[in-house]
Amino acid sequence: MTASKFTSVDMDVIRPAVLNVLRLYRTKFVSEFGELILCCDDRKSWRKEIFPNYKASRKKTRAVAPIDWDNLYECLNQLKEELAEWFPYKVIQVDKAEADDIIAQYVNGCGSDGKRLKQDRTLILSSDKDFVQLHQFNVRQYSP
Template sequence: MILIDMSQIILGNVFGYGKGIQEADEDLIRHLTLNSLRLYKTKFKKYGEMVLVFDSNDYWRKERFEHYKAARKIKQQDNKEDWARIWAVIRSIKEELTETFPYKVMCVPRAEADDVIAYLTKKFHQQEKVIIVSSDKDFQQLQRYPNVVQYSPKEKKKLDCKDPKAFLLDHIIRGDNSDGIPNILSEDDTIINPNKRQKPITQKVLKTIEEDLAFNELPKGLEENWKRNQDLVDFDKIPEWINGSIETKWNIPIKGKRSNMFNYFIKHKLKHLMEHIGEF
């Protein structure tokens, strides 16, 4: 199974092409996205069928933690109209892929692509090889399962995590700046508040935490912050109702058909890709 983190692929193409969101139009984004899918399907064909996974518009993690990804949203306000256009294009491409191509297209209400990819990896890793196509380091924790590998489009290589359990532990302790999650020593609003700084994670702190965990205890005095971070970054903490929604979506038959692709390529003037239609 080839699990594609679609939001990363599309946005990576937009910024990697050199024009940025101001000049990237729908035709360009469509072409780059489809060409990426063609290349990944060819490159990783031994892993089986592709599954295209999109983020939904709203995340359950925002209810768990109000500052989740808040800094990203603030930054996007500087180019509000451009970002609105890009998200509209992504929605349009998602619908086109769903209606036209013979792939599972997964977008589950209240779930991020991370949730869907984690659930499907756990569900299928014992019966088939799984490759996760994403540069997101969060997925390294899934390498604790057999038959699971990750490929980073950004680095153009496979990401090999030697100790996935240690990686997850470190991720919980240190948080994730890009998602607005502070380390476990810091208050909830530390990352979005310009007047606050995160408290440093020293070797002494790490040793104390390790000693607590050795006795199956949460770090003393940091229980709430530990639970905050664990709920947000540990895929084993994805709520069961989200997992249930993912399973329901998975059981819906594929809508697109290979026979639809020829007319689609003509309609959107995808001449170069038409020459490689057999690779999709």
């Protein structure tokens, strides 16, 4: 496939879609769980350094998908910067860490600001079933 056959992502479409979803969840959960914190994967992962085949099958899937992945990641990075600068959300990304790692640290009381206490109510907003291992007192998960 040539680059011209890839489907590009239009920021004028993706931005309002993401903002509407964030607004929906913030409105739905802010009174019970407080602020919305967005945890983002870093482009590189410590797991890939240790296990080179980690998520290797995803490369094969991406190779045949008609999506311009570079364009998609560029749009997501731009959106992430806009959210951090202009919106009432904390956006956290840690070098070589996945969002799962950041969420686990936060839930276990090791947040980057050191302020989360075990008694704080926390909601993990994700359909990832791996987060079940983080369920504990005052930690719930909502799967969209």
